Amino acid sequence: MTANVSEVWGSEIPYLVSVPDPYESETARNYIWEKTLTAAEIKQILFRSGVDIGDIISVSAEEYSSSGRVTVLRITGTKGSVTYYKQDTRLIFNLNSQKYTIESAGNVVVKTADGSLLTIALDGRTVVSKSGATKLSSSGLATASVIGSGNNIRKISMSSDVYTFSGRGWGHGVGMSQEGAKGFARQGYTYDQILKHYFQGVTIE
Numbered sequence: 236m237t238a239n240v241s242e243v244w245g246s247e248i249p250y251l252v253s254v255p256d257p258y259e260s261e262t263a264r265n266y267i268w269e270k271t272l273t274a275a276e277i278k279q280i281l282f283r284s285g286v287d288i289g290d291i292i293s294v295s296a297e298e299y300s301s302s303g304r305v306t307v308l309r310i311t312g313t314k315g316s317v318t319y320y321k322q323d324t325r326l327i328f329n330l331n332s333q334k335y336t337i338e339s340a341g342n343v344v345v346k347t348a349d350g351s352l353l354t355i356a357l358d359g360r361t362v363v364s365k366s367g368a369t370k371l372s373s374s375g376l377a378t379a380s381v382i383g384s385g386n387n388i389r390k391i392s393m394s395s396d397v398y399t400f401s402g403r404g405w406g407h408g409v410g411m412s413q414e415g416a417k418g419f420a421r422q423g424y425t426y427d428q429i430l431k432h433y434f435q436g437v438t439i440e
Contacts, residue, residue, distance in 0.1 A: 236302035237415075237433065238408035243304075243322045243333065250434045251409055253302045258418025265405040266414070268331045274396045280328060281310065281317065288312030294398050296324070296337055304333035304408065322407065328400065335402030410434065 240251035260266065272280075274291035281288065289312040297318070298307035308324035310317050325333045361370050411433040419429045427439045 237410065237412055238302050238304055238333070239300065240409050242300040242302065242306050243407050243409050245321055250437050252435050253300075254432060254435065256412050256415040258422055259412055259415040260418055263414040265331055267403055268405075269399060269401050270328070270330060271397060271399045272328060274398070277310065277328075277398065278312070281312075284327065286317050287314065288317055289314030294337055294339065296335070300333075302334075302408070305335060306333070325407075330400055330402060332402050332404035332406060332408060334404045334408065335400045338399040338401060339397060 236253050237256055239253040240246055240248050242253075277291045277294065278289075288310065291310065291312050293309075293311045295309050295311075296305040296307070297309050298305070300306050305324040306321055308319040308327070310319075319327050322333065325331075361368055411430070416429050416433070419432065420426075424432075430439060431437060
């Protein structure tokens with residue numbers, strides 16, 4: 236899927252909406268990418284941008300768009316937290332795209348009711364048990380048990396010094412996909428059919 240302009244820049248433009256991108260090749264350059272940052276590197280990146288939240292405790296993608304792109308990124312440290320939105324969720328760490336999940340010992344990736352993925356940092360989350368509500372804390376808990384589909388239980392470490400961003404795509408994702416357009420052309424679509432697919436509702440004169 237391409238990105239709706241609103242999930243990247245926050246505006247609404249009728250012809251820049253999210254559309255299927257069925258012919259983009261998975262073998263295209265940078266279609267699948269990965270970037271790993273340590274907690275110390277993340278701390279330095281934030282500090283250089285004027286943000287000091289202390290030592291990094293967790294990094295989590297709090298919200299995804301309908302096209303699978305991160306729209307809210309929360310970073311928590313020993314002195315507070317900072318939240319980034321839309322395109323800044325990519326730019327702060329110079330990531331290839333907004334379409335990624337975050338893997339770390341302190342995170343769990345879950346599938347929501349609408350089928351989208353959500354990366355959740357366990358630290359600071361409120362859980363309810365028979366003894367009442369309590370907050371998970373990496374400083375007081377080494378591991379947490381997470382119940383998944385089929386009642387499968389797995390133990391997850393509460394803290395991590397390494398965060399791996401695993402993503403797909405290159406760039407902001409708005410408008411025409413270069414690799415996708417090549418795929419359409421290989422399928423026999425004409426230039427005007429391709430343009431009208433990526434830019435909905437336009438006329439070509």
